[in-house]
Amino acid sequence: MQDLSCRQIYLLAMEGLNYTIKKLPARTVVGITRRTSNAVAAETIPACWQEFLMKNAPARIAHRSIPPVMYAVYSQYEKDWTGPYTYLLGCGVTRADNVPEGMEAWTIPEQTYAVFRARGMMPAEILGVWANVWSSDLPRTYTYDFELYDKRFTRPLNKEVEVCVAVEPKDYMEKTA
Numbered sequence: 001m002q003d004l005s006c007r008q009i010y011l012l013a014m015e016g017l018n019y020t021i022k023k024l025p026a027r028t029v030v031g032i033t034r035r036t037s038n039a040v041a042a043e044t045i046p047a048c049w050q051e052f053l054m055k056n057a058p059a060r061i062a063h064r065s066i067p068p069v070m071y072a073v074y075s076q077y078e079k080d081w082t083g084p085y086t087y088l089l090g091c092g093v094t095r096a097d098n099v100p101e102g103m104e105a106w107t108i109p110e111q112t113y114a115v116f117r118a119r120g121m122m123p124a125e126i127l128g129v130w131a132n133v134w135s136s137d138l139p140r141t142y143t144y145d146f147e148l149y150d151k152r153f154t155r156p157l158n159k160e161v162e163v164c165v166a167v168e169p170k171d172y173m174e175k176t177a
Helices: 006-013 041-054 124-134
Strands: 019-024 027-036 070-075 085-093 104-108 111-119 144-149 160-166
Touching: 027 041, 027 070, 041 085, 070 104, 085 104, 104 144, 111 124, 124 160
Parallel strands: none
Antiparallel strands: 019 111, 027 085, 027 104, 070 085, 070 144, 111 160, 144 160
């Protein structure tokens, strides 16, 4: 993972990322979890990815969605983005009736989201989106936020990840900011 300075993250955030407000359907994800915070996420999140991939965890998950989709889910916030939260890295599944030992199944409920697209150099672009979100006045719910890694992430160039941030639905109609 490339190390970025606070200034580089700030500059990425200031590029004026656009988002779309969408109501997204419920989905279920099976994977591994870590309790972390943004103060230590630069160590815990890459370590979670390394463990998940090195142990070939996706192969142990039954009923994976077709086409395959991976998620990084942020939930169980203690208060807001400045405090601890639980991070789940896993695969989308059609059902979660046989969860492997050491993994958890989470159902992300249908919610309204501000959907950002991180495009280009990863993980720098994802970090830039999150820095933008943290400095924004979005009416966040702090329920379930997630990054969606689908076939667009596997391209050799022009990688793309959706970052979905749960927001108060009453504050938005379907629109683009």
